[in-house]
Amino acid sequence: MPPKKPKEKKEKIKVNLKMTGPPPKPKKIPPPPSIFTNDDLIRYKELYKMFDEDNIDKVPIALIPTMLRKLGFNPKTAEVNQLFTMFLEDEFVDTVEYHEWLQMIEAKMRWGDDFELAITRAIKALGHDDEETGFVPFELFRDELMKWGEPLTEIEFMDWIKLAIKDRSYNQEDGMFCYGKFVENMNNKDERFFKEPINYFKLDQKTLAAMAIQKAQEEKEEQERKAAEKAAREEAKRQRLIAEGLLPPD
Missing domain, CATH: 1.10.238.10 (EF-hand)
Incomplete structure (x- = not known):
C-alpha cells in the first residue's frame, strides 16, 4: 500500500480590508442666485x-x-x-x-467695475448710436473727442486708426466704427505688443461715461425744446389764421 501523500498546505491569502465607511454624499448643487431673472x-x-x-x-x-x-x-x-x-x-x-x-x-x-460697459456706453453716446447698432461714424466720433474733455492729438488718433484697421473694427469703405469689438480687442490686448492700452480719453473712464451720457441727454433735451417751440409757433399761427377767418375753427 503506497504511502499517503502529505496534504498540501494552502497558503493563506491575507486580504487587507480597508475601512471605507459609507460612500460620500453627492455634491448638492446650489440654486441659481435669486437676483437673476x-x-x-x-x-x-x-x-x-x-x-x-x-x-x-x-x-x-x-x-x-x-x-x-x-x-x-x-x-x-x-x-x-x-x-x-x-x-x-x-x-x-x-x-x-x-x-x-x-x-x-x-x-x-x-x-462693481464695468470699465468695458462704461467705455462702450460712452462711445455709443458720443457717436450718437441711439438705436444701439454697435456702429458709429468714425469721423463723427473723432470730431466729438477733438472738441471736448481733454482733446486727443492727431498722433494719438493715428494709433487708434491703425489698431482699428488691423482688427477690422473700422471699415474704411463706409467709415463705420464697430466700437464694441474695438473695446473688446483692447481688453484682450496681447501684452507682447501693448504694454499699456491706448489712452482712450485721458479721463477716468466712469467720469467720461457720465459726461458722455450727460452730453447726449442735453442734446436730446435741446432737440425736444426746439421741437416744442416749433410746435408752439405753428399752433399760434394756426390760431391767428382761425381768428382772421382764413381757417375753419376746430
Whole structure:
C-alpha cells in the first residue's frame, strides 16, 4: 500500500480590508442666485454652452476671464483669482461648472467695475448710436473727442486708426466704427505688443461715461425744446389764421 501523500498546505491569502465607511454624499448643487431673472439665466447658460466645446457641462478655467468680458465686465487678474478661490473646490481644479459660473457672475456684479460697459456706453453716446447698432461714424466720433474733455492729438488718433484697421473694427469703405469689438480687442490686448492700452480719453473712464451720457441727454433735451417751440409757433399761427377767418375753427 503506497504511502499517503502529505496534504498540501494552502497558503493563506491575507486580504487587507480597508475601512471605507459609507460612500460620500453627492455634491448638492446650489440654486441659481435669486437676483437673476429667467432671461438672465437663459443668457448666461447660452454663453456657458458656447464655451463648453466638449459638451461635458464644464468649461476650462482659463476661459472665465473672456466669458466675463462677454458680459461687459473687465475682470482684473486679482479678481479672477479671488473668484476661483471663493467658488472652486481647490487650486488643482481646471474646469468650472455651471453653478460656479453663476456664483462668479453674481460676485462680480456685487464688486462693481464695468470699465468695458462704461467705455462702450460712452462711445455709443458720443457717436450718437441711439438705436444701439454697435456702429458709429468714425469721423463723427473723432470730431466729438477733438472738441471736448481733454482733446486727443492727431498722433494719438493715428494709433487708434491703425489698431482699428488691423482688427477690422473700422471699415474704411463706409467709415463705420464697430466700437464694441474695438473695446473688446483692447481688453484682450496681447501684452507682447501693448504694454499699456491706448489712452482712450485721458479721463477716468466712469467720469467720461457720465459726461458722455450727460452730453447726449442735453442734446436730446435741446432737440425736444426746439421741437416744442416749433410746435408752439405753428399752433399760434394756426390760431391767428382761425381768428382772421382764413381757417375753419376746430
